[in-house]
Amino acid sequence: MVIDLDRCTGCEACVVACHSENNIGMSTPEEAARGRVNHWIRIDRYYEGQFPDIKVKYRPVLCQHCDEAPCEPVCPVNATYHNPEGLNVQVYNRCVGTFYCANNCPYTVRSFNWFDPKWPEPMQLQHNPDVSIRPGGVMEKCTFCIQRIKRVEDQADAAGRPVADGEVQPACVQSCPAEAMIFGDLNDPDSKVSRLAGDGRATKLMEELGTKPKVVYLEKAR
Amino acid sequence: MSMERRNFFKILSTASAGVVATGCGTDSDKLIPLLVPEQDLIPGVEYWHPSVCTSCPSGCGVVARVMDGERIIERTTAGKTEKLRQRLAAIKKLEGNPLDHVSGGRLCARGQAGVQSLYNPDRIRGPLKRSGVRGEATFQPISWKDAISEASDQLLKVKNEAADRIAIVTGPVASSRSNALRGFAKAIGAPEPLVCSVASHAAERKAAEIALNWQGIPFYDIANARHILSVGADFLGGWVSPVNYARQFGAFRQARMEVRGYLAHAESRLSITASAADQWLPLKPGSEAQFLGAVGRILLDLNLAPKAASLPPNVLAAFKALDLAAFIAATGIEERKLRLAVEQLGKSEGPLVLAGASTVHTNSVDAIVASHYVNMMLGNVGNPGGIQAPAKSPIEPLTNTKFAAALSQARAIVLDEANPLYTAPKAAHVREALTKAGFVLSFATTLDDSAAWADIILPAHHALEGEIAVAPAAAARVSLAIGGTFVQPLYETQPISNTLAELAGGMNVTFQPATVKEIAEPLLPKDLTWETVVREGGFHTDATPAAAPLTKSKPAPKAAAPTNAFALNAAKFEGDGPFLLQPYLSPQLHEGASSNLPWLQECPDPASSAVWSLPVEIDPVTAQKLGIATGDNVKLESASGSITAPAYIHPGAVPGVLSMAIGGGHTHFGRFASGRGANPLEILALATEPATGDLATGATRVRLTRVGPGKDLIQYSSEDKEERPHAHR
Numbered sequence: 001m002v003i004d005l006d007r008c009t010g011c012e013a014c015v016v017a018c019h020s021e022n023n024i025g026m027s028t029p030e031e032a033a034r035g036r037v038n039h040w041i042r043i044d045r046y047y048e049g050q051f052p053d054i055k056v057k058y059r060p061v062l063c064q065h066c067d068e069a070p071c072e073p074v075c076p077v078n079a080t081y082h083n084p085e086g087l088n089v090q091v092y093n094r095c096v097g098t099f100y101c102a103n104n105c106p107y108t109v110r111s112f113n114w115f116d117p118k119w120p121e122p123m124q125l126q127h128n129p130d131v132s133i134r135p136g137g138v139m140e141k142c143t144f145c146i147q148r149i150k151r152v153e154d155q156a157d158a159a160g161r162p163v164a165d166g167e168v169q170p171a172c173v174q175s176c177p178a179e180a181m182i183f184g185d186l187n188d189p190d191s192k193v194s195r196l197a198g199d200g201r202a203t204k205l206m207e208e209l210g211t212k213p214k215v216v217y218l219e220k221a222r
Numbered sequence: 223m224s225m226e227r228r229n230f231f232k233i234l235s236t237a238s239a240g241v242v243a244t245g246c247g248t249d250s251d252k253l254i255p256l257l258v259p260e261q262d263l264i265p266g267v268e269y270w271h272p273s274v275c276t277s278c279p280s281g282c283g284v285v286a287r288v289m290d291g292e293r294i295i296e297r298t299t300a301g302k303t304e305k306l307r308q309r310l311a312a313i314k315k316l317e318g319n320p321l322d323h324v325s326g327g328r329l330c331a332r333g334q335a336g337v338q339s340l341y342n343p344d345r346i347r348g349p350l351k352r353s354g355v356r357g358e359a360t361f362q363p364i365s366w367k368d369a370i371s372e373a374s375d376q377l378l379k380v381k382n383e384a385a386d387r388i389a390i391v392t393g394p395v396a397s398s399r400s401n402a403l404r405g406f407a408k409a410i411g412a413p414e415p416l417v418c419s420v421a422s423h424a425a426e427r428k429a430a431e432i433a434l435n436w437q438g439i440p441f442y443d444i445a446n447a448r449h450i451l452s453v454g455a456d457f458l459g460g461w462v463s464p465v466n467y468a469r470q471f472g473a474f475r476q477a478r479m480e481v482r483g484y485l486a487h488a489e490s491r492l493s494i495t496a497s498a499a500d501q502w503l504p505l506k507p508g509s510e511a512q513f514l515g516a517v518g519r520i521l522l523d524l525n526l527a528p529k530a531a532s533l534p535p536n537v538l539a540a541f542k543a544l545d546l547a548a549f550i551a552a553t554g555i556e557e558r559k560l561r562l563a564v565e566q567l568g569k570s571e572g573p574l575v576l577a578g579a580s581t582v583h584t585n586s587v588d589a590i591v592a593s594h595y596v597n598m599m600l601g602n603v604g605n606p607g608g609i610q611a612p613a614k615s616p617i618e619p620l621t622n623t624k625f626a627a628a629l630s631q632a633r634a635i636v637l638d639e640a641n642p643l644y645t646a647p648k649a650a651h652v653r654e655a656l657t658k659a660g661f662v663l664s665f666a667t668t669l670d671d672s673a674a675w676a677d678i679i680l681p682a683h684h685a686l687e688g689e690i691a692v693a694p695a696a697a698a699r700v701s702l703a704i705g706g707t708f709v710q711p712l713y714e715t716q717p718i719s720n721t722l723a724e725l726a727g728g729m730n731v732t733f734q735p736a737t738v739k740e741i742a743e744p745l746l747p748k749d750l751t752w753e754t755v756v757r758e759g760g761f762h763t764d765a766t767p768a769a770a771p772l773t774k775s776k777p778a779p780k781a782a783a784p785t786n787a788f789a790l791n792a793a794k795f796e797g798d799g800p801f802l803l804q805p806y807l808s809p810q811l812h813e814g815a816s817s818n819l820p821w822l823q824e825c826p827d828p829a830s831s832a833v834w835s836l837p838v839e840i841d842p843v844t845a846q847k848l849g850i851a852t853g854d855n856v857k858l859e860s861a862s863g864s865i866t867a868p869a870y871i872h873p874g875a876v877p878g879v880l881s882m883a884i885g886g887g888h889t890h891f892g893r894f895a896s897g898r899g900a901n902p903l904e905i906l907a908l909a910t911e912p913a914t915g916d917l918a919t920g921a922t923r924v925r926l927t928r929v930g931p932g933k934d935l936i937q938y939s940s941e942d943k944e945e946r947p948h949a950h951r
Binding site: 004006007008009010011012013015016017019020021026027028029032033037039042043044045046047048050051052054056057058120121122123124125126127128129171174175176177178179180221222 | 265266289291292293294310312313314315316317318327328329330331333334335337338340341342343458459464465468469471472473475476482492494495496497498500502504712809810820821822824825826828829831833834835841842873874875876877893898933936938939941942943944
């Protein structure tokens, strides 16, 4: 994934899109006050400088799907692992909630279900049947909307054609009004994400830790 | 037949979000506007249907992903109540309609949360009649027949005594619904419906009429501009058409080879537009007119106004005669910075000035008029990358915002998609009007602050449950977004068109609102059929409408020339406190009609990262002086009353200005919003913008005191500075 910070407005459409797609449990004010709000994607915002010459940095942060993911080797039950497509995935029914993965994630993008999520009737009508509901005691995180990837792959398979560049859109990418988020195949040198990843503005978050993140940020042009 | 239909759906259901968004030629064929009967629902198979978002006046076309769902219903037979599982078509997700030219397949946070308002557990289940004292919100169910009969009797009584004392109050969305209300008012002899909203954009409309003789809100071609100076308009946040302008902003920045658009933004708050800008010029509140006056004058002085000769002589003379030093001083911007910003604008190959009134001041029309004249002297009016004339709206928007005077005289009050008790200040005396009126009728889908005062509630379908057409607030082409009926209503509600027709019938008046088809069909170009429009979720066209729309609208005034009125008055402020209160429309909660949606309540506020709470933004110097820390409770006091809210010490707050998002402080709005937070609109003075009568939301002085430590501020992230600063070139 490539995120162009020169386009990003910090509007948080992606945050709500992610909730809508992935059946993320709702918080209550009481639980939120204890730091128990679950977001798979967040907008970090930082202030730089002093008024009146103050600048704001918005940065959407989600699971970076690291090639050397620090969360993976510490899981005692292999609930989080690298799938053959290079996604860092979470097997919910293996997770026993040790929290080791979240403690080891430098990007703090993992969310824990402290309780069974509740949706007052009839809010469950909105649930996406393609995404399982996670019970209490289970860790969860961004999957790059693996269900949307699979759907497009299946359609392409059925039609006997390869998946087209840009055809797969995780919910956050699909929603982004400024088209700041782009998703594609980094292994395909001709894909849009590969071209953008070679841009002079490209950086990766905390790359110095050796995590080899697969989310590329295009820094704001100055 | 049913087999054929099932196969038809099966073929269509191969549409997916990804495929739709990529925009291939047959996409429109995959959007089906038909109601899916339960027997035709195939578990796990998705259908995409077009509809429209009504959470603000932008009119974004959406597509809804429909699949089978289950809910629990109660059925009573022979005195025994049992719980049953009901299978029905349910909306799983809303995305932008890729064929809609406003949303272009994208959607904001509020738009996507629309599905949560459809399935909100606090929706009204059927007609209600007040059972206790008015305002106590105690109701009992009543049949539709009795409710219509009682409501029409009450309205008829007032109509016969004084029809002009019927006040119909609604919101700013120009839709088939507002059109039906207008028709109903006319049919029963009541005055035109009033708009009670802090997002009516009355100043923008008036200014376009004065300076350019345009009817409607101008459209800004941001994507093709090279250098934008935006003034007072949080166009990426809560102003006019945030999805469309954010789409354009992305293209403005990074879609052109070797051209990156530059945005300078002047506003009295560090909004998300100011945050995204390359340069923020923190204005003193209400100095937008003086700022734009100075911009025009400096452009003239620097000979950077190539089309200055096209200005009306009185306007040109006024720019040349203004006291530049005083104007610059009034803005609070350092002169060097201001001059540099203007010089950069003037020297650009594609300059554009975009002005609006995210916060309305008593001189907002003056400011926006000045911006039009600046665009005129820059030569971008009507050109690519410039300010474009609004297309004629297929549905004439309601524009009368003088609701306070009408309500004070009202004997019957009819509320639809408006919550005046919340969006109007206490000083507007809406509570007194609701107490005094002989009859209060509401069409609310959820019990809100104002509906709680109704005598009878006739709940309308949710916008996603019935057919609807919305004319976008800002469009350069004639356009209409349309939604059909594709999920069954959850409760005993009915389309507002039916309710209005039945009410009129009960008053012995014949009235049948225009259907969506009747509104749209006369406007379609020859090559477009109604079936195509329904399948695609609307239309947009440059073609001249074939016939006049059935909106009962008056023709646009045939003024030979704009009025050219030009004054740059100073803003006026009410009260005697040392601080200015600046309520603002946040991207999440806008004017508070989305506060009952948990997704939006737990979406962190872009400025403070607050969830489930909205703080007052206080600048660090003031906070230090008053001993206030982030999280403390503070009291804001005006001549109209006081509110208590948590403080957030905002490093980018303009000193002396207390900003607060609208959205908290609902007395009634379901379990997720009632009694949560405070409403900054409540304590505003009843100051108005004189040319429009619109509430001046930024004209109130307040006092600020620390109450004590508080627990109400919940921050998702409390970090304001990066611990490990990351490269930001």
